[in-house]
Amino acid sequence: MTELHQLPDSDATPTTGELALDDRASLQRVAGLSTELADVTEVEYRQLRLERVVLVGVWTSGTAAEAKASMAELAALAETAGSEVLEAVIQRRSRPDASTYLGSGKAEELRQIVVATGADTVICDGELTPAQLTALERVVKVKVIDRTALILDIFAQHATSREGKAQVSLAQMEYMLPRLRGWGESMSRQAGGRAGSNGGVGLRGPGETKIETDRRRIRERMAKLRKEIRGMKTARTVKRAQRRRGGVPALTVVGYTNAGKSSLVNAMTGSGVLVQDALFATLDPTTRRAELADGHEVVFTDTVGFVRHLPTQLVEAFRSTLEEALHADLLIHVVDGADAFPGKQISAVRQVLSDVFAEEGASPPPELLVINKIDAVDATRMTALRGEYRDAVFVSAKTGEGIGELFGRITEFVAAGDVEATLEVPFARGEVMARLHAHAHVLDTEHTASGTRVRVSMPEAIAAEYADLVVDGD
Ligand SMILES: Nc1nc2c(ncn2[C@@H]2O[C@H](COP(=O)(O)OP(=O)(O)OP(=O)(O)O)[C@@H](O)[C@H]2O)c(=O)[nH]1
Numbered sequence: 001m002t003e004l005h006q007l008p009d010s011d012a013t014p015t016t017g018e019l020a021l022d023d024r025a026s027l028q029r030v031a032g033l034s035t036e037l038a039d040v041t042e043v044e045y046r047q048l049r050l051e052r053v054v055l056v057g058v059w060t061s062g063t064a065a066e067a068k069a070s071m072a073e074l075a076a077l078a079e080t081a082g083s084e085v086l087e088a089v090i091q092r093r094s095r096p097d098a099s100t101y102l103g104s105g106k107a108e109e110l111r112q113i114v115v116a117t118g119a120d121t122v123i124c125d126g127e128l129t130p131a132q133l134t135a136l137e138r139v140v141k142v143k144v145i146d147r148t149a150l151i152l153d154i155f156a157q158h159a160t161s162r163e164g165k166a167q168v169s170l171a172q173m174e175y176m177l178p179r180l181r182g183w184g185e186s187m188s189r190q191a192g193g194r195a196g197s198n199g200g201v202g203l204r205g206p207g208e209t210k211i212e213t214d215r216r217r218i219r220e221r222m223a224k225l226r227k228e229i230r231g232m233k234t235a236r237t238v239k240r241a242q243r244r245r246g247g248v249p250a251l252t253v254v255g256y257t258n259a260g261k262s263s264l265v266n267a268m269t270g271s272g273v274l275v276q277d278a279l280f281a282t283l284d285p286t287t288r289r290a291e292l293a294d295g296h297e298v299v300f301t302d303t304v305g306f307v308r309h310l311p312t313q314l315v316e317a318f319r320s321t322l323e324e325a326l327h328a329d330l331l332i333h334v335v336d337g338a339d340a341f342p343g344k345q346i347s348a349v350r351q352v353l354s355d356v357f358a359e360e361g362a363s364p365p366p367e368l369l370v371i372n373k374i375d376a377v378d379a380t381r382m383t384a385l386r387g388e389y390r391d392a393v394f395v396s397a398k399t400g401e402g403i404g405e406l407f408g409r410i411t412e413f414v415a416a417g418d419v420e421a422t423l424e425v426p427f428a429r430g431e432v433m434a435r436l437h438a439h440a441h442v443l444d445t446e447h448t449a450s451g452t453r454v455r456v457s458m459p460e461a462i463a464a465e466y467a468d469l470v471v472d473g474d
């Protein structure tokens, strides 16, 4: 049995007519594809600028509360993309309908809601096949997009760095590639007015040839982008290698979008990383140095947030930024403690990471779970969270509560990797002593005829650098 749940009440303003035609026309505006490929992202994604939207989800498994939470997240995503959410509906069925996602009856009901609210776009909470999108569009007569396109759109709006922009373009093209055919068909109808002219072997119409050309050009553009991104990645690898030679432990902050990763990095380093109550505020990994109370220097890298059903195109595109996580000495996994289902967020994040690690054949670094926003959690929930996440650190980036303990845990971790050794430092190497005082624990000092004999506990990387000075190591 399927049932359409309408969450809020709809205010009926049934005036319709032109919106259908308008939106159909706009969807075909792929004409830009044929002229300049530079237009591809521009044309298609300008198109997705959403304004008044109706959300629709198919609830296949899990509790009603989980289904609602997923829709609430879709609403937050839609708002982040700049649209106004008019209505949200969930349909309960065992699996999405193969042809229209909702099934024809429910699609017709959705059409009524669209008309009543005056929406210009429907956003589906899932990834739809190109055919499903087209079929549903035919019924509701406004633009239909899926969660993947929505997230890609947000990333496109937020990307600022050259690398971020290149990665988003790449992801968009990958998403578009299999969707070119449908558009091409309508284009060829538009051009020649002979439906079916590209309908079979030996009957290739101008549309199909064009699609092939477009596909080839998109593939070429993608190859070029991949190459550019590889170049940018090299620059980052070099920087990372430099940091490591300095013996500075790398702490990468990962977590679900809006968990408070950037806020936490700010709270720990006193730097002004962008914080926003929007999903995917951070798209470029940002690195900040900080000194722990015991003098150890560390670097924190703030990363892109994750979301359930992160489009695979984006995982692929952002692989190079995720590598910051891959090469971390410690993952600081930030969780929004005030979220209704923190466990779901945690598993979504771990899933993406483990996929990346598996593909790279790397073993994941140790993880420190940090439950954030405890200022917004009541006592009962707090007890439950403490019971469930016993090894986690509980903090509030907002009030500063727990930040001291977090530093303590990090210091403990960093110091655990230290090695103890006795070095004989000649007088001529004054810089070594300065460095040891700054970045290691000098346990004992003894002056000799030729220099200083020091017993130190230090990061492994520093010990490796001064291997020639070691007289007694362990
Ligand atoms: N109440 C409360 N709000 C917080 C806390 N930490 C962060 N926030 C808020 O949560 C929202 C998201 O914070 P960000 O630091 O931007 O989160 P993020 O994980 O970096 O998000 P993205 O970069 O978008 O993935 C902002 O509105 C913050 O003010 C906290 O400890 N308590």
Ligand SMILES: [Mg+2]
Pocket (backbone or CB within 6 Å): 261, 262, 263, 274, 275, 281, 282, 302
């Ligand atoms: Mg952020």
